[in-house]
Amino acid sequence: MSGGEVRRVAVLGAGSWGTAFAKVIADAGRDVRLWARRPEVAASINERRTNPDYAPGVELPGLLTATTDAASALAGADAVVLAVPSQTLRRNLVGWRELLPPSSTLVSLAKGVELGTLQRMSQVITEVAGVTPDRVAVVSGPNLAREIVAEEPTATVIACTDHDRAVALQHACTTGYFRSYTNTDVVGCEIGGAGKNVIALACGMAAGMGYGHNTTASLITRGLAETARLGVALGADPMTFAGLAGLGDLVATCSSPLSRNRTFGERLGRGQSLAEAEEANHGQVAEGVKSCTSICALGERHGVELPIADAVRRVCHEGLSPAEMGKELITRAPRHE
Known part of the structure; x- marks a missing residue:
């Protein structure tokens, strides 16, 4: 056709x-x-x-x-x-x-x-x-x-x-x-779409802990950077991440109360367990809860550092608290942007 x-x-x-x-x-x-x-x-x-x-x-x-x-x-x-x-x-x-x-x-x-x-x-x-x-x-x-x-x-x-x-x-x-x-650029659009769900969980956690727009903007920006790094390692065009499938999707998913991943993360940030958040979400697990594991594995396979995605993975699956996640991310070693 x-x-x-x-x-x-x-x-x-x-x-x-x-x-x-x-x-x-x-x-x-x-x-x-x-x-x-x-x-x-x-x-x-x-x-x-x-x-x-x-x-x-x-x-x-x-x-x-x-x-x-x-x-x-x-x-x-x-x-x-x-x-x-x-x-x-x-x-x-x-x-x-x-x-x-x-x-x-x-x-x-x-x-x-x-x-x-x-x-x-x-x-x-x-x-x-x-x-x-x-x-x-x-x-x-x-x-x-x-x-x-x-x-x-x-x-x-x-x-x-x-x-x-x-x-x-x-x-x-x-x-x-x-x-x-x-x-x-199919690769870039798909990696942008998958990565934004994980970053939205982090933004939701921050909101659930009472943090404001500076924190959200920082997570969106650094989240975009790590998602783009992964995409480029897989052969994507870096400019894709500045477009609708990158930044556009990321902003909407990280900012809106209509976003299932953001609201799920917010419940975790308020202290709910994964099971409690799932129950409050009518038995549905947000996509990012599952895909954070595979995205981190993909990053490891290609030698790409994904600090936010890895922190989300450990909150969801290894018992790290959102507060500990926030402390880890803000105290990482200083580096060039």
């Missing part, structure tokens, strides 16, 4: 971001089939035009229909959007790979690094689906789902090594409130 028009899109995953992105594509005039795991979610979308669990109070467009049948969702799709959490992508994709339409563009919305393999999401997709890297695109940027379904203006990056595919997707998801840019 390289360069061809995207007319029909399958979105696999009816959570907050999957629903929001499906709405964007339908508002751009494309036919969208949204796969939902739960029948009641699909029924609500089709019968009442709403997804009360993930987009309450939002009327979904008529071009968006839902199904629990993955084969039905995927039939004839020009693009397949994978909107499941990063650590479940492989398992889900194994079940879908025989149904993927030939030559369709596979689009990842997940932001993370897979535990164990240390693969980026695009690498998981190419391996499991058996496709070439130029068929895989990633979406990244300041994309808080609740603001998008409310049609508040935002921008995003669609990255694909095949520029024509990126442009075709760009046209398929550009609306009066959602502006898309293209990029060919």
Whole structure:
């Protein structure tokens, strides 16, 4: 389909971001089939035009229909959007790979690094689906789902090594409130998207301990620096981290109360345990809690120092307290910026 028009899109995953992105594509005039795991979610979308669990109070467009049948969702799709959490992508994709339409563009919305393999999401997709890297695109940027379904203006990056595919997707998801840019730096966009969740946990912890904007700004800036170091070591363009998939996504995720990672970190900063924070988060663990381990392992593999990510990892998994984390970071040996 390289360069061809995207007319029909399958979105696999009816959570907050999957629903929001499906709405964007339908508002751009494309036919969208949204796969939902739960029948009641699909029924609500089709019968009442709403997804009360993930987009309450939002009327979904008529071009968006839902199904629990993955084969039905995927039939004839020009693009397949994978909107499941990063650590479940492989398992889900194994079940879908025989149904993927030939030559369709596979689009990842997940932001993370897979535990164990240390693969980026695009690498998981190419391996499991058996496709070439130029068929895989990633979406990244300041994309808080609740603001998008409310049609508040935002921008995003669609990255694909095949520029024509990126442009075709760009046209398929550009609306009066959602502006898309293209990029060919898939590595940079993915590392920026994965790293920001971990830095947002640190910013949340700082907020939970009562610290203000200076602390948050310092963590965002130094967090961006270490994320960019890792990205460059993996072959990314350093300028990507100054853009929407780097700084843009990082600022939104670290600053907004709508960010699951930031609010999860805030609970830890107030003294809650990981289990207590998870319970308060309706049983969901923020992506950064899992991916901090794989990101730190990736940094170690490539000889890249990631002090903030490593401190977050030790808070989440080794019993370091947020207060001890803060003291460690502020008393590190002086160095050139």
